[in-house]
Amino acid sequence: MKRWYLILAGTLLVISLIAGCSGPFASSGIPQNTPGTQGSGSTQGMVGHAGVPIASPTPQVTPARRAVLNLFDTTRFHWFDYVYSYGSGFFHVKKEYLSGDYQGQPVTVIQWTKTIHHTPDGPALDPVLVTKLYIDATGKQVGGVSMQIMDGHESDGPSAVDPSLDYLMAVNPDSAAISPAPVTLSVHAGTFTCSRYDLQDNDWHVRTVYTTPDVPVPVKVNDAELYAWG
Numbered sequence: 001m002k003r004w005y006l007i008l009a010g011t012l013l014v015i016s017l018i019a020g021c022s023g024p025f026a027s028s029g030i031p032q033n034t035p036g037t038q039g040s041g042s043t044q045g046m047v048g049h050a051g052v053p054i055a056s057p058t059p060q061v062t063p064a065r066r067a068v069l070n071l072f073d074t075t076r077f078h079w080f081d082y083v084y085s086y087g088s089g090f091f092h093v094k095k096e097y098l099s100g101d102y103q104g105q106p107v108t109v110i111q112w113t114k115t116i117h118h119t120p121d122g123p124a125l126d127p128v129l130v131t132k133l134y135i136d137a138t139g140k141q142v143g144g145v146s147m148q149i150m151d152g153h154e155s156d157g158p159s160a161v162d163p164s165l166d167y168l169m170a171v172n173p174d175s176a177a178i179s180p181a182p183v184t185l186s187v188h189a190g191t192f193t194c195s196r197y198d199l200q201d202n203d204w205h206v207r208t209v210y211t212t213p214d215v216p217v218p219v220k221v222n223d224a225e226l227y228a229w230g
Contacts, residue, residue: 095113
């Protein structure tokens with residue numbers, strides 16, 4: 001069971017879309033914004049794990065760069081769920097924004113839940129991996145915990161998550177290249193006409209992201225498809 005825990009934990013740490021991440025998807029990365037970090041006049045250079053900008057000189061705000069910085073419109077959703085295949089099964093990765101308390105201070109709880117399924121719509125199998133990040137009012141990660149759940153009970157954990165860990169690998173918005181022709185994609189969440197962006201993370205891996213104004217999160221990131229959001 002410990003082996004599964006390490007595999008799932010390793011996969012979680014290799015995600016990062018959301019517009020630029022390295023979290024829950026085995027081969028997908030995307031950056032993410034939190035409320036207050038949106039805007040076409042942004043001076044963000046690299047986007048960190050909680051969408052908090054890392055200072056850099058003011059860049060030219062190209063359409064591609066603006067789209068990457070706003071891949072996750074957190075004013076329009078509270079959670080999202082992606083699904084992608086592995087071998088003969090499927091992974092679901094759900095991310096939720098919750099209110100909570102950490103060491104006496106109010107925080108935003110960013111919760112990742114990763115589950116294994118025989119089919120995209122089938123019931124979740126054990127084990128379930130849950131990781132929670134605690135973000136204070138300034139957007140700083142002040143703590144975190146990861147646990148494995150079997151039969152509804154914690155089997156390994158909870159274990160602490162290093163607060164200094166850049167949980168979602170940053171991507172460089174200036175590396176974004178947009179494909180001129182729109183692409184029609186059918187995913188579990190529906191059929192959408194999307195723009196395609198190719199961008200690089202800090203390890204020079206290329207992330208292919210498909211977006212549409214109709215959806216507040218990417219429709220697809222590499223092989224990870226949007227299953228639902230709300």
